[in-house]
Amino acid sequence: MNADDILQNPDEHVRFAAYLGRLGRVADPDEVDLVGRVLTDPDQAMAQSAVLRHLDRRAAGLYPGPAYEGWARAMTRAVTDRPFLTQRLREWTLFRAVTLKLPWQPDELLASSNWLQLMTAAGTNTEAIGILAEAGRTKRIRNTAKATLSHPSES
Known part of the structure; x- marks a missing residue:
C-alpha cells in the first residue's frame, strides 16, 4: 500500500499504523518525499505524530554518526512549515552536540x-x-x- 492509498482509508488509526510501517521501511532516497506525503493527510495531528515517531527513531540511530547532519538538513526542509517538528530536529541536533561534546x-x-x-x-x-x-x-x-x-x- 502506497502513501496515496493509505490516504483513502477513513480510519485515522489504520492510516497512522500504515504510515509508521511505510516510514519504517522507506529507502533513504525516498524518505523526504514520503514524509511530505504523510504530512498531506487531512488529520494533521495524526500525520505529525507519525512523522515525529519516525524522526525520533531515525535521529536516535543516526545522531552519533556523520550521516546525521545531512539527514537532519533534509528532514528540516521536509518539515519546514511544521514548527513542532522543526523544533524536535533542532533539539536532536543540540542533543547530538551535548552528547558528542561538540560546541553547544x-x-x-x-x-x-x-x-x-x-x-x-x-x-x-x-x-x-x-x-x-x-x-x-x-x-x-x-x-x-x-x-x-x-x-x-x-x-
Whole structure:
C-alpha cells in the first residue's frame, strides 16, 4: 500500500499504523518525499505524530554518526512549515552536540523542551547534567540529573 492509498482509508488509526510501517521501511532516497506525503493527510495531528515517531527513531540511530547532519538538513526542509517538528530536529541536533561534546550553549539547553532536558539529564555529559541539576525546568529533570551525577556508572 502506497502513501496515496493509505490516504483513502477513513480510519485515522489504520492510516497512522500504515504510515509508521511505510516510514519504517522507506529507502533513504525516498524518505523526504514520503514524509511530505504523510504530512498531506487531512488529520494533521495524526500525520505529525507519525512523522515525529519516525524522526525520533531515525535521529536516535543516526545522531552519533556523520550521516546525521545531512539527514537532519533534509528532514528540516521536509518539515519546514511544521514548527513542532522543526523544533524536535533542532533539539536532536543540540542533543547530538551535548552528547558528542561538540560546541553547544547552556542557554539553548535551558530553553529547550522538557523532552530534551530529560534525555540530557539521563545522559553522559557531566557539564550539561550539572546545569540541569541546578536549573532544569522541572523537579523531575533536576532530580534525574542529580541522580545521574550521583550514580554515573548506572546512566
